[in-house]
Amino acid sequence: MNNFRHHEEITAFLKQVCREIKAKEVHKEVRAELLNHLEELIEEKLCNGVHLDRAVKESIAQMGAADVIGQQFHLAHRPRFNWGLLAIVVLFMTMGLVAIFSAQAALVSRLGSISIGLKQIVYLGVGSCLMLLISFSNYLKLARFSWGLYLGTIVLLIYVFLFGNLANGSRGYVNWFPFQMNLPALSPYLLLIALAGIWSTPQRDVANEFTMNAFIRKSWTHVGTVWLASLLILSIHSIDNFVLFFIGCLTLLLVLKMKRTLLVAHCSLFAVAFGWFLMSQSYKLNRIFAFLRPTEDQRGMNFLLTQSKIAMQSGGWSGNGFGAPLNALPDLQAEMMFPFLIYCFGWGAGITMVIMVTLFVQQMIGVSRKARDPYGKALVSGLLTLFVIQYVWNMLMWMGLAPFTSFHLPFISYSGSLVIFQFVAIGLMLSVYRRKDLGTLEVT
Numbered sequence: 001m002n003n004f005r006h007h008e009e010i011t012a013f014l015k016q017v018c019r020e021i022k023a024k025e026v027h028k029e030v031r032a033e034l035l036n037h038l039e040e041l042i043e044e045k046l047c048n049g050v051h052l053d054r055a056v057k058e059s060i061a062q063m064g065a066a067d068v069i070g071q072q073f074h075l076a077h078r079p080r081f082n083w084g085l086l087a088i089v090v091l092f093m094t095m096g097l098v099a100i101f102s103a104q105a106a107l108v109s110r111l112g113s114i115s116i117g118l119k120q121i122v123y124l125g126v127g128s129c130l131m132l133l134i135s136f137s138n139y140l141k142l143a144r145f146s147w148g149l150y151l152g153t154i155v156l157l158i159y160v161f162l163f164g165n166l167a168n169g170s171r172g173y174v175n176w177f178p179f180q181m182n183l184p185a186l187s188p189y190l191l192l193i194a195l196a197g198i199w200s201t202p203q204r205d206v207a208n209e210f211t212m213n214a215f216i217r218k219s220w221t222h223v224g225t226v227w228l229a230s231l232l233i234l235s236i237h238s239i240d241n242f243v244l245f246f247i248g249c250l251t252l253l254l255v256l257k258m259k260r261t262l263l264v265a266h267c268s269l270f271a272v273a274f275g276w277f278l279m280s281q282s283y284k285l286n287r288i289f290a291f292l293r294p295t296e297d298q299r300g301m302n303f304l305l306t307q308s309k310i311a312m313q314s315g316g317w318s319g320n321g322f323g324a325p326l327n328a329l330p331d332l333q334a335e336m337m338f339p340f341l342i343y344c345f346g347w348g349a350g351i352t353m354v355i356m357v358t359l360f361v362q363q364m365i366g367v368s369r370k371a372r373d374p375y376g377k378a379l380v381s382g383l384l385t386l387f388v389i390q391y392v393w394n395m396l397m398w399m400g401l402a403p404f405t406s407f408h409l410p411f412i413s414y415s416g417s418l419v420i421f422q423f424v425a426i427g428l429m430l431s432v433y434r435r436k437d438l439g440t441l442e443v444t
Contacts, residue, residue, distance in 0.1 A: 009056050014034060017030060041058075085367065088359055093411055104333070105322065130424055135434060136434070138431070138435065140373070164184075187229070188245040242273070244386055255368075255378050291404060305397075319346035337409050361387075367380050387410055391410065
């Protein structure tokens with residue numbers, strides 16, 4: 001093949017084929033695949049005594065018209081946009097804006113001149129732009145920065161531990177004028193994106209490396225990275241984000257089909273760390289398991305659960321109307337948005353919410369299944385886990401079926417700047433889907 005791969009007619013043929021393919025990312029693979037087929041045809045003809053120039057012409061003619069081949073490649077391997085997932089996100093945004101402006105009207109006596117609705121519009125606008133930009137980028141380029149992203153997140157968690165504002169027994173928000181960011185809530189997203197790249201990248205064997213050194217290196221990569229991050233998250237008393245991060249890590253391990261010993265090691269971490277944390281935080285222990293005794297302490301630990309059930313029951317099918325006051329629940333715009341939605345707009349709003357979440361999860365599972373590379377599959381699966389836990393847990397806890405947490409409804413509740421990074425996560429998923437057909441090529 002080296003004698004004729006630069007043949008003038010072959011070069012012209014390949015250029016004409018690639019001219020029809022809009023996705024430049026597949027041009028190299030297309031050329032290689034077509035050259036392999038041409039090599040087989042030309043060598044067969046040369047063995048039969050055909051002159052080189054004639055063999056090249058006949059082989060190209062046998063392949064077919066260049067423009068037709070190019071159009072077939074273009075149709076099969078063009079980037080695709082997941083309009084279904086985008087449509088559901090837009091519906092979430094719309095429902096969220098209606099809910100937040102309704103909460104603002106209900107809380108006018110508490111919020112005063114503060115407009116959480118206008119702030120949410122700004123966050124949604126910035127997040128939407130980032131989502132679209134990232135969706136048209138190549139997510140594979142992010143993998144090379146995985147270790148940097150991981151170490152940067154660790155530094156941020158250490159900063160929160162040392163300088164974060166203390167509220168309700170936890171360190172969370174950091175004031176970086178003019179921004180206020182909840183870094184612990186952001187950390188599960190950053191850490192899972194980083195670990196998806198670290199764990200899906202094959203580790204290079206180091207020449208003449210001692211067995212103990214190799215064991216330490218692999219243990220740090222697959223276990224130490226999780227334990228260190230978990231220790232920092234728990235040290236700032238952010239149990240909710242620890243649960244998100246830990247379950248997300250288990251998802252990555254399962255998707256990447258890692259050894260069972262790693263699952264055992266991480267489950268041991270969860271049992272020890274979670275048990276230690278709960279024993280040292282007796283108030284949170286009682287708060288978490290209060291839902292198991294919903295009829296007890298209804299003016300104490302179960303006060304919010306009791307009031308949310310009353311609010312949802314009073315909503316009925318018609319609801320109490322836009323901006324209906326609900327003084328019994330303090331943070332209507334945040335984690336209590338689900339019962340407030342039903343209180344204002346009726347049980348139909350709650351059913352609609354459940355249907356939208358189901359469709360949202362279905363779309364993201366489809367993206368994960370269609371991802372061809374381990375990094376893309378791990379990336380989507382890890383982020384999917386974060387969204388599913390927050391949606392499902394939030395709705396279940398207000399029905400008394402899950403422990404009380406501070407999980408918000410993504411794109412629905414008012415989460416401040418965190419919603420921007422949730423849009424970034426969706427953008428990465430859209431990027432994975434867009435490039436799902438830019439993988440292995442086949443020529444028939």
